[in-house]
Amino acid sequence: MRPSDETGAVGGVEVLPFGFLVFVAGTLLLANAWGAVEGKVAASAAAREAARAYVESSGPADVALADARAAAAAAIEGHGRDPARMVLRPVGPLSFERCARVTFEVTYGVATVEVPWIGAFGDGFVATSARHSEVVDPYRSGVPLDPAGAGVQCDG
Amino acid sequence: MGERGSALALMPAAVLVFVVLGAIAVDFAVAFLAEREVSNAAAAAANDAAGAALDQERFYADGAIRLDPASARSIGRASVAAAGLDHLDDLDVRVSVRGDVPEVTVTVSARAGYVFSKALPGGPDGVDVEASATATAEEDD
Numbered sequence: 001m002r003p004s005d006e007t008g009a010v011g012g013v014e015v016l017p018f019g020f021l022v023f024v025a026g027t028l029l030l031a032n033a034w035g036a037v038e039g040k041v042a043a044s045a046a047a048r049e050a051a052r053a054y055v056e057s058s059g060p061a062d063v064a065l066a067d068a069r070a071a072a073a074a075a076i077e078g079h080g081r082d083p084a085r086m087v088l089r090p091v092g093p094l095s096f097e098r099c100a101r102v103t104f105e106v107t108y109g110v111a112t113v114e115v116p117w118i119g120a121f122g123d124g125f126v127a128t129s130a131r132h133s134e135v136v137d138p139y140r141s142g143v144p145l146d147p148a149g150a151g152v153q154c155d156g
Numbered sequence: 157m158g159e160r161g162s163a164l165a166l167m168p169a170a171v172l173v174f175v176v177l178g179a180i181a182v183d184f185a186v187a188f189l190a191e192r193e194v195s196n197a198a199a200a201a202a203n204d205a206a207g208a209a210l211d212q213e214r215f216y217a218d219g220a221i222r223l224d225p226a227s228a229r230s231i232g233r234a235s236v237a238a239a240g241l242d243h244l245d246d247l248d249v250r251v252s253v254r255g256d257v258p259e260v261t262v263t264v265s266a267r268a269g270y271v272f273s274k275a276l277p278g279g280p281d282g283v284d285v286e287a288s289a290t291a292t293a294e295e296d297d
Contacts, residue, residue: 019168026175033182033271040189048196091238099208103238131240132196135204135231154208154231 021116028115036126039110042079043086044130046072050088050104051132054096058142061096072106085109091131098143099154103133179272187283190268193241195287201235201262205251206291209260221293223260225253232262244268245282258293 053071057064073083091103107129114124136143138154209228214220232251241247244266252261265286273279 015168019171022168022175023171026171026178030175030178030182033179034185037182037185037189041192044189044193044196048200051200091240101234101238105240129240130193131238132200133235133238134200135208135235137207139207139210154227 025116025118028113029118032112032115032126035110035112036128038079039081039108039126039128040130042076042081043106043108043128044132045079046075046086046088046108047104047106047130047132049075050106051102051134054102054104055134055136057096059096061094064096065094068104072104076106076108081108091133096136096143098136098138098140100136101133102136103131105129105131176276183270183273186271187268187285190244190266190283191285191287193239193244194264194266194285195289197236197239197241198262198264198287198289199291200239201232201249201251201264202260202289202291204235205229205232205253205260205262206258206293209253210258210293221258221295222255223253223258223293228253228260232260236262236264241266244285246284259290260292261288261290263288 050068050072054064054068057067069088072086072088076083076086085108087107089105089107091105092101094102107127109125109127112124112126135154205228206223208231209223211222211224211227214222229251233249236247236249241264245268247266248264250263250265252263253259254261263286265284267282267284269282270280274281
């Protein structure tokens with residue numbers, strides 16, 4: 001290796017700020033995207049746990065709903081997220097009867113960081129949501145039948 | 157003139173490579189998430205169909221536990237439709253019921269769109285995902 005001085009060191013220095021900006025902006029963009037993906041995973045797990053807890057609850061309906069909320073909050077917490085930022089809501093009619101289809105949707109707000117050149121996403125929050133649906137077992141005990149007389153013949 | 161310092165010019169390119177690699181990692185996560193979603197939907201649909209599609213005429217005739225294919229298909233499709241997979245493209249649901257045992261298999265396939273890869277020249281715009289789940293109805297002891 002031949003000895004050399006620092007000739008040429010200046011050449012290229014001017015691109016360093018550009019590289020730094022690309023690094024910062026790129027990293028923040030990826031961090032935001034990754035946060036949204038993680039939020040979606042957490043919301044998906046919470047919706048699944050809520051629907052499962054509801055259809056397997058011993059009832060009555062208000063207790064089943066409380067079970068669903070508790071299960072969803074526990075799932076969100078288990079993913080290291082804040083349950084206070086979670087919104088759980090039933091989609092369509094919520095009926096605690098055999099054969100009833102129960103669908104829950106969980107929306108979770110993921111905090112984002114403003115990215116240079118690109119800006120902020122959704123005022124600093126991106127809402128991720130997920131749904132899960134289950135049918136109350138038509139042959140389980142402790143749950144009333146449809147009063148309309150549909151029996152246990154589920155139609156989906 | 158020496159060449160010392162010329163590596164500095166490669167810095168932005170190197171950073172860009174890392175950012176692109178990170179973007180690919182995010183897109184793989186999106187694909188994995190879609191795979192999980194269709195898997196969950198298939199499992200829930202199979203569970204619903206196995207639990208709610210009992211062929212009652214057959215059961216009351218000879219006590220055999222079998223599933224009604226038409227009912228299983230209807231329940232399975234309704235379950236996937238309620239799963240909120242509208243953001244996936246080309247969603248397809250296949251429900252098959254075995255005749256000899258009370259077993260139903262639900263296969264859900266879809267196409268998930270990438271976030272970053274489609275911005276790259278020649279990059280794919282999405283990935284096909286598919287999952288199957290099988291459930292069996294059993295009499296409780």
